[in-house]
Amino acid sequence: MTGHYGVFYGFQKEPFAQDIQVADMIKSESVKGARKRFDFAVQLAAIAVITGDIGSGKSSALRYASSTLHPSEYRILYVTATSGSVTELYKQICHTLNVETKGTSKALLTKIIRSGLMQLLQKKQKPVLIIDEASILRLDVFTELHTLMQFQYDSRPVLPVILAGQNNLIDNLMFMQSRSFSSRVVARGHMETLNRDEMQRYLEHHLSIAGCKHNLFSEQAVTAIHQGSGGLLRRANNLARGALVAAATEKCDIVSAEHVRIASTEII
Numbered sequence: 001m002t003g004h005y006g007v008f009y010g011f012q013k014e015p016f017a018q019d020i021q022v023a024d025m026i027k028s029e030s031v032k033g034a035r036k037r038f039d040f041a042v043q044l045a046a047i048a049v050i051t052g053d054i055g056s057g058k059s060s061a062l063r064y065a066s067s068t069l070h071p072s073e074y075r076i077l078y079v080t081a082t083s084g085s086v087t088e089l090y091k092q093i094c095h096t097l098n099v100e101t102k103g104t105s106k107a108l109l110t111k112i113i114r115s116g117l118m119q120l121l122q123k124k125q126k127p128v129l130i131i132d133e134a135s136i137l138r139l140d141v142f143t144e145l146h147t148l149m150q151f152q153y154d155s156r157p158v159l160p161v162i163l164a165g166q167n168n169l170i171d172n173l174m175f176m177q178s179r180s181f182s183s184r185v186v187a188r189g190h191m192e193t194l195n196r197d198e199m200q201r202y203l204e205h206h207l208s209i210a211g212c213k214h215n216l217f218s219e220q221a222v223t224a225i226h227q228g229s230g231g232l233l234r235r236a237n238n239l240a241r242g243a244l245v246a247a248a249t250e251k252c253d254i255v256s257a258e259h260v261r262i263a264s265t266e267i268i
């Protein structure tokens with residue numbers, strides 16, 4: 001399953017898998033911070049914003065925070081933003097609500113979503129809308145989302161919205177057009193990049209996920225992965241995996257900085 005390098009190092013599974021399980025995630029300060037902000041927005045039916053560079057762990061942190069909500073009490077509505085109109089986003093929300101989308105008019109879709117939310121609330125399920133990749137949303141979509149959030153049940157707001165995206169998401173929320181929506185932001189956090197020591201622990205942690213109890217990366221290899229990735233997780237994964245492949249090809253027990261260099265020529 002992990003290819004020839006997995007066999008060479010005796011891994012039980014892929015150490016740097018993209019679809020990492022929640023139980024295997026490192027609960028770093030950034031991850032815990034994202035969860036705290038997520039929970040706060042859920043409590044208040046308000047908005048939380050999580051920003052971070054590409055591959056810094058935003059979506060994974062959202063997966064972790066979502067997993068801590070009890071499924072009998074909460075219903076996660078997870079959508080990935082598009083650069084299209086609000087109706088595209090609304091159709092996705094309808095889909096996560098398992099309701100049919102008849103027609104494409106904004107007014108009709110809003111009505112369908114509201115009745116879907118109402119049905120959840122009547123079943124004592126609290127909706128939580130997560131919009132991942134929200135940095136690509138058009139500004140007019142924020143204006144519309146504000147209208148959706150106006151929806152109340154028992155004269156209380158009911159729909160928390162958690163946005164995740166790259167750093168320009170904050171700039172987009174500052175525009176006049178987005179202000180009515182962003183005035184409901186109660187928490188915002190940032191997924192920090194890893195420093196050199198954190199990277200060492202990150203790599204060791206991932207090897208242990210694969211059942212490997214000893215460190216395969218030399219000090220210089222860790223430094224090379226840290227520098228080459230800028231402390232970003234996905235890039236670190238790609239460098240570490242590529243370096244393991246290069247080291248296994250040479251039948252080396254320990255990954256060197258040179259193996260990381262070879263790996264870096266394979267990725268963009």
Ligand SMILES: Nc1ncnc2c1ncn2[C@@H]1O[C@H](COP(=O)(O)OP(=O)(O)OP(=O)(O)O)[C@@H](O)[C@H]1O
Pocket residue numbers: 016017018019020024025026027028031052053054055056057058059060061233234237
């Ligand atoms: N808490 C964590 N512990 C261990 N590994 C993690 C953690 N968070 C993320 N990763 C690893 O980093 C990879 C990238 O994370 P993720 O997809 O969450 O980043 P992202 O910020 O959402 O990226 P993008 O900007 O492309 O949407 C994951 O596939 C996973 O392998």
Ligand SMILES: [Mg+2]
Pocket residue numbers: 058059060132133
């Ligand atoms: Mg993501």
